[in-house]
Amino acid sequence: MAGGKKIRDVALAAGVSIGTASRVLNGHTNVAPEIRDRVLAIVNSIGYRPNIIARSMRSGRTKTIAVLVRDMSIPLFAEFLSALEGSLSAQGYSIFVAATHDDPELELKLLDTAQERRVDGVIMTTANEHDTALTKRRAAMDVPVILLDRDPPEDSLRLLVDHSSGIKLATESLISLGHKDIGLITGNEHVYPGRARVEGYCLALAEAGLSVRPELIHAHSFDAAHAQASLVSLLELQNRPSALIIGSSSLLPAVLRTLARLGLKVPSDISLVAGSDSDLAELGNPQISVLQWSYRDLGTVAATLLLAALNGEPAALSRHVSPSTYIPRSSCAPFGT
């Protein structure tokens, strides 16, 4: 039981050479049918399973992909992972998954591990697109690396959500409701989602002829504690915003708790837009206006892109952008009501 059967055991039991057994296992045609059947019968009877480790040693390919995300318990990443796994496992790939917790050191270490394990490809986020060490480390990978919702200056495969357009739509909608002082909480300028959201926000204000109040923009971190602090400081402003866009993915629960604690009602006291959809946003009361986009779809695209890269096909488009649409719900009210 322990240790497992080897191809030698199969060959021995079938009375053939190791080479012949290997040819049967790999479906080569130039094997006598009777021998083929004999070998396969032995395989079934002793429960032989080829050692992929040994196979990988020869082939150099492991049929393994590493997926590195901030935290796989975040619903959006979980969905991405799920879709990715579905597509890749159908092609015989297995998936290593690990959490970076947005820690550059850990990120480096996980890239080391991925390389040591000789994965065939990597799909990842990064804590900081402008960190030289991280950029260099990615470039030093000898397999395809696909970035998820990151848009660094250097050349690299990437999958993006069009956060800028999404936030622009949301901001425009709030402006059309009469809001002029709109708060924004999101990630910092070192990651694409943070930059893109600030960009879309500023664009909408500019086009409406409104000036940007910099103190209303809190682009610091995806961390829940940070966001909490941002929220509180926004609400404590002399000229408190009448509407709020939470550009981070899974911050809605924390924000709702804080607003409830402060006794602020949505939307009568403050209008609210969440950066991504969720059960809570859809079915809560009030229902929360959201930006809607799908990491699940990106998971499928990521698989396609990666498989193409692994098969040596030239990346037709190395920069895939997925839409973000605005879904108005009852968490936004006209200004002054």
Next chain:
Amino acid sequence: MAGGKKIRDVALAAGVSIGTASRVLNGHTNVAPEIRDRVLAIVNSIGYRPNIIARSMRSGRTKTIAVLVRDMSIPLFAEFLSALEGSLSAQGYSIFVAATHDDPELELKLLDTAQERRVDGVIMTTANEHDTALTKRRAAMDVPVILLDRDPPEDSLRLLVDHSSGIKLATESLISLGHKDIGLITGNEHVYPGRARVEGYCLALAEAGLSVRPELIHAHSFDAAHAQASLVSLLELQNRPSALIIGSSSLLPAVLRTLARLGLKVPSDISLVAGSDSDLAELGNPQISVLQWSYRDLGTVAATLLLAALNGEPAALSRHVSPSTYIPRSSCAPFGT
């Protein structure tokens, strides 16, 4: 770039033998300090990463664990996975993750893959504890297998949530509010959570001297579509239940949608208890009474249990049971109000 450096390259560049390079890499003490430094310098300069595949071939251990769950995009499983990954990666283990979708065929195939990849251990759910093929296949694994929330008759390591006690508490609470006709929707008798919930439910009724109306128990599947059908048929009953326990983890959104569609208000038209906590249950309106338990905690326990098993320590307790508590919220009202 392609192919990667080998230990031979390091040895050559450092002017030492392969054996010496290996000793340095593995931190053996019997190496001259100056040689050690020279080798490490080369390692850094050429970016050498040991090939774990090759290392595994010799050691027979891969430092790899397979985690097979129904679907990793289900929040509870995602949390389990996250906790597990945290604990295991700290010990140098990597995690293969795959979804079984409660498909026995796929489950078998994934166990094959796990074995082919020579994982050191497996943590999994199973679609059916009483399926002989699945049971045999697990027994044929030559590494430790830990079951998550499954309690099959055969001997095996397992981590369980005490769903029975949890549901009993919830049922008792509803009974104390005057409810006599309480609907229950959960998984079937081939999986532990389904059985345990029905058990707890029946126990509470029996102790209260109430008789069980079998048509109020829908223990069929964790599938959302099935549950939806169960819900509708429960609501169409002549003598419709005045309270409902949804014993499946992530069914709350679907149930709330259906109730809204049918124009039923919670709790005035029907009282509701959800089988697990969530943002929606906690922050929605009304807030939903729930059974509260943590797969995240089980993830940590699973890691501990597995590491012990891998180190050959005798499993002190092979059956870990984690509590489920009842959190009453505003989704339950006295009968008749």
Next chain:
DNA sequence: TTGAAAGCGCTAACAG
């Protein structure tokens, strides 16, 4: 069509 043998990159046992 089949068998024998080299070698994938590494570790560990054995010499020196």
Next chain:
DNA sequence: CTGTTAGCGCTTTCAA
């Protein structure tokens, strides 16, 4: 303290 060498289980030439 260091070098040499035998495999780990498999695939794949190369001969037969």
